[in-house]
Amino acid sequence: MRGIASLFVMCAGLLLAGCATDPTGANDPYENTNRAVFDFNQKVDKYALEPTARAYVAVVPDPARQGIHNFLLNLDLPVTFANDLLQGEMDRAGDTLGRFTVNSTLGIGGLLDPASDFGIPYHKEDFGQTLGTWGVGEGPYIVLPFLGPDPPRDATGQVVDIFLDPTTYIPIREHFWWSAGRKSLAIIDVRSRNLDTVENIERGSVDYYASVRSLYRQLRNNEIRNGRPDVKNLPDL
Amino acid sequence: MIQSFTRIPVMGTLRLLALAAIVTLAMPFAAARAASPAEDFVQNNVQKGLVILNDGGSKEQKREEFRNFLLKLTDLKRIADYTLGPVRNSTSPADLAAFEEAFREYAFAVYESEFTKYSGQTLKVTGSIERKAGDYLVSTVLVDPNKPNDRDPIRVDFRILGTPGHFTVADIIVLGLDLAITEQDDFSSFLAQNNNSVKALIAELKQRAANVRAGGDLSGK
DSSP: OHHHHHHHHHHHHHHHHHHOOOTTSSSOTTHHHHHHHHHHHHHHIIIIIHHHHHHHHHHSOHHHHHHHHHHHHHHHHHHHHHHHHHTTOHHHHHHHHHHHHHHHHTTTTTTSOHHHHTTOOOOOOOHHHHHHHTTOOOOSOOEETTTEEOOHHHHHHHHHHHHHOGGGGOOOTTHHHHHHHHHHHHHHHHHHTTHHHHHHHHHTOSSHHHHHHHHHHHHHHHHHTTTOOOGGGOOOO | OHHHHHTSOTTTOOSSTTTHHHHHHTOOBSSOOOOSHHHHHHHHHHHHHHHHHHOOSOHHHHHHHHHHHHHHHBOHHHHHHHHTGGGGGGSOHHHHHHHHHHHHHHHHHHHHHTGGGOOSOEEEEEEEEEEETTEEEEEEEEEOTTOTTOSSOEEEEEEEESOTTSOEEEEEEETTEEHHHHHHHHHHHHHHHTTTOHHHHHHHHHHHHHHHHTTOOTTOO
């Protein structure tokens, strides 16, 4: 379901990208629409997501939340592993495989994180990042209802990641609810761990939309560089 | 909105990117590793910031000391001019001077609003790169006292410009998020929404700084 929706958006985005112009240089040719969707998402966050995240923090004990967080990260590792390989990052692929093996077994299905204690670092990869390492540009900035920033490269990556995820092929009858539940829990998990961060970014921005756009792009580029500083392209101060 | 923050590293790391400056400028260093003059500059001055934060003086006294410290340590005029983006070229000298002043007060307000959030973190210099003559990137990692064995510490890079004896901090990059770029994107968009009126931006920054001085938050509301 999500895959079909993402595929549609991706195709629409790629088609629109071909005819879009951007006089501001921000590569945001649909800014007016994006801002309207952004405002809608803000309301969704204010009235649904943030209260849910705060209730989650209030009701679920910290060790349980940490276990859920570990479990969700562990579930993502096969996709990370596939993208490590696609990027030719064999050392990182080894780390990912090691983490998944250790945490899925000694870590009781991923609820615990003994791999970190063994010195196997966590990292995340997705096919959007893989496309980035292959030199594919982000495309025009697009904000989707409920999903937030999702430019064509990253939307494409999300669709491909569905097919790279082994859980997609597990023949369970309630597959849709499993996927929806996993995604919902992941969103609540991340939101609950960033309550202060989000509030502070909003409070400290003169144009919150623009700040989020800037941060989103910088974060994605940083992920594509695997955290290495972009020494050649620092601002011309 | 939802997805955008699913990609922000989950640690409460950024707070606000700009506010991260207080968490970085005011940290002691975990190890005395000073292999180059630029690294030495960062290490020594961050230590001075820590002394101010740990000083038992009054809030006003601490504020004044930190203000003087920032003025000496950072090139706020250069940063302010950069954040205006292309609009700077069409800004009158009077408006530019007024903006630089407003930006300075806003920067002080940002740091002051974060004073209380300092909780003993330390920084460790991990290396530096000389991009070209007089332009350095000094890399550090943030060490949290509550996570002494953290294997994935937050990376903070300092952009240092100048020559030994005349160095200034021109930019801070936290986890790949560049303070100067973020501020420029933020301000440029505000200007685009307000007919490129630098005066409107000045008024906005002044209102926010005044709000912090009055005990409020940065939102200016």
